[in-house]
Amino acid sequence: MTSTSSNPLSPAGQDETPSVAGTSASASGQFNSNENGDESSPLLSEGAPGEDDCEAGESSDSDSDKDEVILSVYWKNGKLGAAAYSLQNPVIFVVNDIVDDFLLGFKVLQSLFLQIQPTQVVTCKNMQPKFIHLLNNLLLGEMESRDQDLHANLHLFPDAEFRNDNSLRQVFTLRLPGEPDEYPEDEHKQFIRSLIDTSQDSMINALARLLKYLNNNLAWLCLSQQENKILGIRNMCIDQQVWINYETYRALQIFTHTAHPSLFKWTPDAHKEGLSIFGLFNRCCSKLGTKFMRTTMLQPTTNLSELTKRHEVITFCMNPAHEDVVKKMQGCIRQVQSISGMLPRLLAAQATIPQWKSLKKTNHNVLLLREICCQFADGVPFFQEAKSAIPEALYRVGHIMERIIDFQTSEQMKRFVVLPGVDNDLDKMKHTYANLSEMMMELSPLELQDLPDYIEECSVLFLPEIGFLVSIPMWKDYLTKEEMQIPGFKFKFIADRLIHYKSPRCRELDMSLGDIYLRISELELRIMLRLVQYIQQHIDSLLDSLSYVGELDCLISFAEVAKEFGYVKPTMTSEQEILIEKGRHPLQECCVSSYVPNDTFSGKTHGLVKILTGPNASGKSVYLKQVAVIAYLAHTGSFVPAKKAVLGILDQIHTRIQTTESAASQLSAFLIDLRQMNTAVCMATKSSLLIVDEFGKGTSEVDGLSLLTAFLTHLIRRGPNNCPHVILSTHFHRLVDLIGKSPLIKTYVLEHIVSEGELVYLFQLKAGQIRSSLAIEVAKANGIQPAQVNRATEILNALKDGSSITPILNHKKMQPTKMEEDFMKFFCSLELENDPNIVEVLKTRFLELK
């Protein structure tokens, strides 16, 4: 893999990172601490060193090995953010928020550990127990390999310290050596914002806590406050994952949230998916599949074997001979439900009957799916995995549930009812309980014998918790309290003109059988608890199986889209190349009547830097996005919209396409552009793809052109072995001349023809370069007023010739009036030479005309 996939915190990792061109010098890690030992750059500007407020014990061993790597992680709402620092490479690395959760096995957290190999971990103690448990285990593994004590290294801090506002404030206390000392507060904040994306809540929380931890442990870490030991801050890639930031996701329309159109359904969170890649691909038939697809799209992978595995499933599902099998699989998947929501209730033995039913149905269908997968295991490793991903133990779980729960009666009684044959005592009690009515019928005549003669009828009944009662219809319309008293019988209550009494016989029955219902319920509850305990042992297997089902659903969905739109399987290689034949933009091709496909060849032999020019609206942006989307899709395991695609594994996809100004970012549009460009140039390796659409248009042409030239020159100077794939479009036609010649650069235009002043777009990419964006022709074709088009043409011609341009306000006067024309004619007819009265003559004639 590429250099970024190694531990970036190692000193070697630092060396491999290129130095930075552009604004953010500190991000390069090339700065040294303040040479004068000036106290104006402390490690952190706030907080008292030497104390630590964490709950776990701290190692205060000042002689400890100083190869300390501190990782701070924060996980909330399914998003993990992290920040890390090592003493040997004193740069902070941040990992922007990324989807990770226990259903996905916290894969991101695990690869972060493998990559960073932290010696200290800082996190919030209110994280889910599963998260803390995993951290413990990971750290334990790490510590075992280093022969260190676990508890000295896991630091849990209260939740209150991870509040976004406080965290951001803490982050702004960070002073970096690249920043001028005299920066006022606002500019300092803007400087920090230009380095990291402050909208990434989890990352900011993790970073803030890391800074606080470092600040409180200066002495222990052998850092002096005078010495600035944080030399920079950089974004970090996670191993086996393609680095893509949120701006790129937005620019490529991977996800698009639009507010819900229904006024009734409107809430601040009511979003629905707009036109997006996710929307196009999501044909999953279960929530698990949709969730898996979202995660897959948020975690494009560089793992070749994983991608090959996904491709094989898609190929299988696209085969017309397997249509029925796929339908059967989908039938099962539809019945599978995500049980994570019901888990707390289930494990607390409080699951409702519908929840038990859904658990049983889910388990049953997961096993059916396993059987289908096993039938086709030969040649499809993903199906082979079904055996281990869906363990046989689940058969037993299903069998036990079926054997124990009487679903039909449970539904009627709205409580957990156990089937006969599970417990002898229970069966006996139920038998007695079932025979109670017969017994009570036999008792009624006996009770009537003991009653006064004026009472002609009675019955015996049983009420749970009250016990046995004699029920007598009212023998008079109105009965006084005294009249209701019957010797030997104790009055209980009246309901529906029936008076209920406790007789001596009832009291005896209460003693022997009265709590039978309660005992039955208690025994059934105990059986349920045992069942829950058993299920709990297999819950992880069930959750793993659900993740397998989600993945299968997602891959079937990929296959359906690939089939419908004619996508092909990309060949993934470890070479530095992107070879796409007749590529298409998956969304754009659905929006135009006929889409023109285009090729993309990038690599050492084809050139790594492509500069695209073309008239406005000739298809440059669409082409750039098309390449990025195809490259991106290939790393999700999906097929791609092209005739043929061979793609070298990419470690990062950067784009500078769309500027989303937001109040939250508090950066101007141009600063956002700069940050995106700077991040790309700093991070990109030879295996990265940079897509740049019209960088520099947010400032003056000269400034924009200069910056773009500088960024590009920096990348090209890295040579064929280190230059990333760069595809950029620009209206700065002098760019190519300014950069100079290099075999790495190839120039392209999007074909068009101008016929009789009319511009016709062909959208076909061809080698070449244009010198004009034909904006005036575009304006004409798009209904701009002829007067404005003419004036624009006039100015353009004047600029080309270098002649002067008459300001628009004087322009009208340029058109001579009739009087002026007459005057000019008269003027031309004069013999001017040697006429001393010429001025007087002219004046007189002018006044005459006026």
Ligand SMILES: Nc1ncnc2c1ncn2[C@@H]1O[C@H](COP(=O)(O)OP(=O)(O)OP(=O)(O)O)[C@@H](O)[C@H]1O
């Ligand atoms: N390959 C294509 N086939 C068919 N239509 C296309 C193709 N590419 C682009 N178009 C159409 O052209 C329109 C303009 O494309 P695009 O926005 O990419 O132009 P542009 O060159 O980037 O323009 P500008 O320089 O003004 O930003 C698209 O909205 C789409 O309708």
